[in-house]
Amino acid sequence: MFNEQTGTIEFPQPRNIVFDALIHTVARLPKFSISFADPLGGRVTVKSGMTLLSWGETIPMTLHDTPSGGTLVRIVSALNFGLVDWGKNRQNIEVIMNNLALNLRAQAPAAARFCTHCGQALTGPARFCPQCGQGVSA
Numbered sequence: 001m002f003n004e005q006t007g008t009i010e011f012p013q014p015r016n017i018v019f020d021a022l023i024h025t026v027a028r029l030p031k032f033s034i035s036f037a038d039p040l041g042g043r044v045t046v047k048s049g050m051t052l053l054s055w056g057e058t059i060p061m062t063l064h065d066t067p068s069g070g071t072l073v074r075i076v077s078a079l080n081f082g083l084v085d086w087g088k089n090r091q092n093i094e095v096i097m098n099n100l101a102l103n104l105r106a107q108a109p110a111a112a113r114f115c116t117h118c119g120q121a122l123t124g125p126a127r128f129c130p131q132c133g134q135g136v137s138a
């Protein structure tokens with residue numbers, strides 16, 4: 001899962017999917033909010049709320065396309081020195097990343113369906129094949 005050495009975690013889904021899931025995941029977590037989001041540049045900054053024990057922390061992340069069509073999420077140090085204070089942020093990062101992984105798993109598309117007559121890929125709840133017009137079972 002989360003690689004502490006490089007501050008990265010990889011997901012098999014494409015970047016736009018991971019980006020949306022990250023925004024929705026953070027929105028649902030009571031302790032966190034999005035303070036900056038740039039879908040095109042693949043940058044998101046998550047802010048954790050102030051608690052009795054600490055001031056709010058900022059967790060900037062960047063999202064990168066991987067050669068296999070997946071997404072690499074990199075946690076960027078707020079100090080920009082490449083050294084992240086894991087002791088302080090680790091728990092927050094793990095909460096966000098675990099929820100993001102769960103969210104992505106939950107919305108994984110159902111297995112692709114194909115027409116049994118001509119092999120055309122079927123989208124949605126189609127009852128007839130758009131290619132050959134034969135009825136297809138759900």
Ligand SMILES: [Zn+2]
Nearest residue numbers: 115118129132
């Ligand atoms: Zn067909």
